[in-house]
Amino acid sequence: MRSFLEFAVKSLVDHPEEVEISERETAEAIEVTIKVSKEDLGKVIGKNGRVIKAIRTVVRNIYGSSKKRILISVA
């Protein structure tokens, strides 16, 4: 999951060197935080959140399990 997110996000932003992805696992969910530089926030989120929505859909359907939700936030 990490390498997919990293590739997708890094190829969308202007400052790929500032991309940081961290994961935190709790009892009922995996919380993923994508950190990007301030100017790149919009690129990862997209118009009306279309890009982040697509990212979430792919990650949920491909890496998700029925046991744990995957929560992705952009910061």
Place this chain on the structure above:
Amino acid sequence: MIKGTAIEKTGRSVEEAMQAALEELGTTQDKVEIEVLEEPRQGLFGLGARQARVRVTRLLTEAEFIQETAKELLGKIDQSLDLECTPGDGSFYLNIIGQNLGRVIGKHGETINSLQFLLQAVLAKKGLKVRTVLDANGFRGRREETLRKTALRIAERVRRLQRPYTFPPMPPMERRLIHLALQNRTDVSTHSEGKEPYRRVIIEPTQSTTNNNKPSIPSPLAPSKKWLPSFAKRSTLPSKNTYRYLRKGR
């Protein structure tokens, strides 16, 4: 031509450094751009000697570039996925080949549509605004067929019951297929309502057809819907069940 990966190499001569770089990239001289960063210098007794340094950049055609980007994106998901690339005029068709692609396609193509969108976004970032279609084992063609059949079946029901039918939200391409499948019909008409991405197709009966099935104002004396036997309810009320229209074997 689009610039791809670049590497720097050193060698005793420019020629040598270049060969090393080409080998590492696995290409030939005509598909790269070569910059000489430093000429070699002989020096005196090994003093002040300098090696040659070159930067070799791969040059890719649009097609190669799209294919490579798609391969890299999909490779992150599953190494075993293979890609078949067919350039058309002004558009690009990429077909994923492999087994168990259900995971990559997702429910009603949800996953592959998202992947396609991401791929387009990544390509647009590199300045490539080509229409790119991502497919998996010919899923798009099968989906098209399903949608056409569904459109015809629902149109039949709309005509019979003289009641409009609203589809669940669908992407533009799929809505278009419904419109196209029914564009020559006179007994029903289609239009879309709502805002993207929740736009839905609605099939309506055309006014001219005899409306003897359904009084426009329900009579107060008519039994309420609660009192109808279940089979009657089923035949008159359009189901609220989303995606019912896609159920197989009907």
